[in-house]
Amino acid sequence: MDSLYQKSVKPRPRFEWTSKFIYRPLAHLIVVPLSKTRVTPEMVVMFHTVLGLHAVSLIPQGQTWWPALLMQVKSVLDGADGQLARATGQTSETGRYLDTNMDFVVNTALFVAIGAQSGEWFQAFLGWVLLALIGTTDFQWEAAHQRSRGNTFRAAPEQKGDNPVILGLMRGFYNVVFGPQDRLIRAWNDGRFKAITRKARPDQLKDAELIYHTPRLLDFSMNMGLATQFLVAGVFIALGQPLWYVYALYVQAALLLLLQVYRERITLQFLKNS
Incomplete structure (x- = not known):
């Protein structure tokens, strides 16, 4: 694999299968030519945001394959903006907030479209809430896993000098939308x-923390990332049943609860046997 690709890949303790084997390689085909132009990662973010909004707007019209396909293109470009930023040394704090915030905008529009197409507005709302909580859980579990091992969770941005007004707006939007759920899940x-x-001996705590934040959790949670979500949603949209994606989110939420039970059991088992 070429050095530009290696540089563009975000280091993570586990990987999302769809991202690694489908979207990331496809995104690299876009990153290579873009890296030789003046196109910035922020431009790519805004383009795939508009594309995503257009794709989901087709769902209430009864279209199936076309919005499903455009959502996969959106996912490819969603990976390309970050890969372009890392490959060209253009990572920035503003860019990170912008990407996350715009994903939220498209995700919200997706569930509005599902509600409009199905008439099941409450189900669509629950799906919107569940997707947000699943994404935050994935984020917080990975962050806790890295902290427990003394690793850096997110590398510092390579670019400085962000426009303070734009950065303030992006950060403010993030704090309002994601701040409460970040604090809740953490x-x-x-x-x-x-x-x-609470009854553990001091000498048990460090090992207990490592066991509690087992990477086995990430094997599941990281495969509930946005690339996989859009692939699953795309399948149901192509089948003409976008509401089924909400039911898939119920299954994912149940799996996360089972994983929480699992991590607690293996930690308690360690404390009992050590």
């Missing part, structure tokens, strides 16, 4: 660990 994550280790 508090739950840390709170459960403290609850099950």
Whole structure:
């Protein structure tokens, strides 16, 4: 694999199968020519945001294959913006906030479209909430896994000098939309660990923390990332049943709860046997 590709890949403790084997290689085909132009990652973000909004707007019209296909193109470009930023040394704090915020805008539009197409507005709302919580859980579990091992979770941006007004707006939007759920999931994550280790000896705590933040969790949670979500949603949209994607989110949420039970059990088992 060429050095530009290696440089463009975000280091993570586990990987998302769809991203690694489908979207990331396809994105690289776009990154190579773009890296030789003046196109910035932020431009790519705005383009795939408009494309995503157009794709989901076709769902209430009864279209199937076309919006499903455009959503996969959106996913490819969603990977390309980050890969382009890393490959060309253009990572920035503004860019990170912009990408996350625009994904939220498209995700929200997707569930509005599902509600409009199916008439099941409450189900669509629940799907919107579940997708946000699943994404935040994935983010927080990976962050906690890295912290427990003394690793850097996110590398510092390579570019400085962000426009303070734009950065402030992007950060403010993120804090309003994602801040509460970030704090909720992290508090739950840390709170459960403290609850099950309250009687542990001091010499057990470090190993217990490593076991609690087992990478086995990430093998599942990281495969609930946005690339996989859009692939699953695309399949159901192509079948003319976009509401089924909401049901798929119920299954994912149940799996995360089972994983929480699993991590607590193996941690308690370690404390009992050590």
